[in-house]
Amino acid sequence: xxxxxxxxxxxxxxxxxxxxxxxxxxxxxxxxxxxxxxxxxxxxxxxxxxxxxxxxxxxxxxxxxxxxxxxxxxxxxxxxxxxxxxxxxxxxxxxxxxxxxxxxxxxxxxxxxxxxxxxxxxxxxxxxxxxxxxxxxxxxxxxxxxxxxxxxxxxxxxxxxxxxxxxxxxxxxxxxxxxxxxxxxxxxxxxxxxxxxxxxxxxxxxxxxxxxxxxxxxxxxxxxxxxxxxxxxxxxxxxxxxxxxxxxxxxxxxxxxxxxxxxxxxxxxxxxxxxxxxxxxxxxxxxxxxxxxxxxxxxxxxxxxxxxxxxxxxxxxxxxxxxxxxxxxxxxxxxxxxxxxxxxxxxxxxxxxxxxxxxxxxxxxxxxxxxxxxxxxxxxxxxxxxxxxxxxxxxxxxxxxxxxxxx
Numbered sequence: 001x002x003x004x005x006x007x008x009x010x011x012x013x014x015x016x017x018x019x020x021x022x023x024x025x026x027x028x029x030x031x032x033x034x035x036x037x038x039x040x041x042x043x044x045x046x047x048x049x050x051x052x053x054x055x056x057x058x059x060x061x062x063x064x065x066x067x068x069x070x071x072x073x074x075x076x077x078x079x080x081x082x083x084x085x086x087x088x089x090x091x092x093x094x095x096x097x098x099x100x101x102x103x104x105x106x107x108x109x110x111x112x113x114x115x116x117x118x119x120x121x122x123x124x125x126x127x128x129x130x131x132x133x134x135x136x137x138x139x140x141x142x143x144x145x146x147x148x149x150x151x152x153x154x155x156x157x158x159x160x161x162x163x164x165x166x167x168x169x170x171x172x173x174x175x176x177x178x179x180x181x182x183x184x185x186x187x188x189x190x191x192x193x194x195x196x197x198x199x200x201x202x203x204x205x206x207x208x209x210x211x212x213x214x215x216x217x218x219x220x221x222x223x224x225x226x227x228x229x230x231x232x233x234x235x236x237x238x239x240x241x242x243x244x245x246x247x248x249x250x251x252x253x254x255x256x257x258x259x260x261x262x263x264x265x266x267x268x269x270x271x272x273x274x275x276x277x278x279x280x281x282x283x284x285x286x287x288x289x290x291x292x293x294x295x296x297x298x299x300x301x302x303x304x305x306x307x308x309x310x311x312x313x314x315x316x317x318x319x320x321x322x323x324x325x326x327x328x329x330x331x332x333x334x335x336x337x338x339x340x341x342x343x344x345x346x347x348x349x350x351x352x353x354x355x356x357x358x359x360x361x362x363x364x365x366x367x368x369x370x371x372x373x374x375x376x377x378x379x380x381x382x383x384x385x386x387x388x389x390x391x392x393x394x395x396x397x398x399x400x401x402x403x404x405x406x407x
Contacts, residue, residue, distance in 0.1 A: 052079045060084035061110050064101075068108065073101035088118035096124040099172035106141055116141055120171045129166055132174075140171055144178040155326055155357075156181050189356035190394040192327060192401050195384070196312065196334055196363045198248055198290055200226035205367040207234050209378060210241055216385040218395040223248035223290035223312070227275040232282055239284055244397035246288040247308070250275040256295040264299055276307070288312065288398040290334065290363070301331060310398035314363055316341055322350035324358030327401045334363025340373035342380050351391050359401045360393075 060083035067073035076098060081089040089097050100120045108116055119140045134152050137145055145156050159181040160174060197206055206222055213220060222238055225248040239245050253271040279286050287309045294314030304311050316336035325332060350360050365374040367381060
């Protein structure tokens with residue numbers, strides 16, 4: 001018995017001995033790579049490039065398809081795309097293509113992905129920003145440029161165009177511009193409200209109700225007409241309280257009719273320049289203008305832009321739709337909250353549905369009842385101020401409204 005055990009022990013000892021170089025390796029992974037993810041060279045190092053050159057066409061296609069939305073897409077080199085017969089992928093667009101693969105959320109099949117990557121390469125090769133059309137960006141899979149109704153989100157498109165380079169358009173960077181827009185709108189940019197009062201005749205009522213605005217830490221814009229006929233010291237006091245003073249015509253002329261009868265230059269001389277100069281000489285920072293009667297032409301818009309940073313029109317039709325608008329626009333529309341148009345439920349709905357970067361522009365005239373309908377009661381005004389404050393809206397001057405991104 002002892003002899004048998006001794007022979008067995010000697011046999012096992014001999015079987016376990018070798019020359020020191022007979023190390024067992026794990027089996028290679030699919031595609032010729034080891035379990036560590038690379039092929040071992042003669043010096044023991046792993047070489048991803050060498051591994052890629054040994055792929056079959058089917059394996060190369062599988063590797064590209066599986067790289068969608070994955071960080072390991074960085075490991076793909078030109079040989080993989082060549083083996084997969086993605087002939088549109090070249091040295092000069094390879095990094096842009098890999099950027100797409102890393103960041104995309106789409107999971108496309110072979111043929112769909114081949115078409116998409118060629119579009120990404122085509123995008124990168126465009127020589128001009130003006131060729132970045134919505135249809136092309138949609139084809140390359142840029143998301144967030146349209147709403148649920150399929151219509152173009154002009155603001156998202158504008159933000160993309162604003163931030164895009166002049167050439168060499170990388171999909172990942174363009175997608176980030178759109179993603180940043182939606183993030184900023186949802187989380188960063190303020191929701192704003194601008195309340196304005198028109199006409200020199202509104203001065204006394206506005207002055208008397210300054211404490212009401214103080215109560216809600218609210219500001220407003222007062223568009224002054226007939227400056228030479230009203231108490232300029234009270235106008236200055238309103239400005240000193242932190243409110244904005246705008247221009248509303250020297251004598252409140254109907255711009256469209258006056259220009260048609262007398263010409264553009266005569267209108268500027270008679271209803272813009274004199275009082276504007278006087279207001280500025282009195283120390284008022286006047287940068288915005290509101291059209292009397294809301295009457296305008298393209299010609300007057302163009303000319304006024306030379307003298308004001310913000311122009312406000314006016315809407316007082318029976319079906320006025322209270323809603324916010326983009327704050328970055330230099331020409332906006334004040335929505336009437338005068339007595340005959342005031343609808344608190346609709347105003348609250350407009351406040352509730354505001355998006356970041358939007359401003360709700362509301363316009364009225366005298367505070368307190370008058371013989372006509374161009375007024376707002378103190379009670380209705382306070383209801384608006386209170387609800388806007390409760391909802392955390394930012395009360396803004398026109399320049400502040402427009403420069404919301406700098407806050």
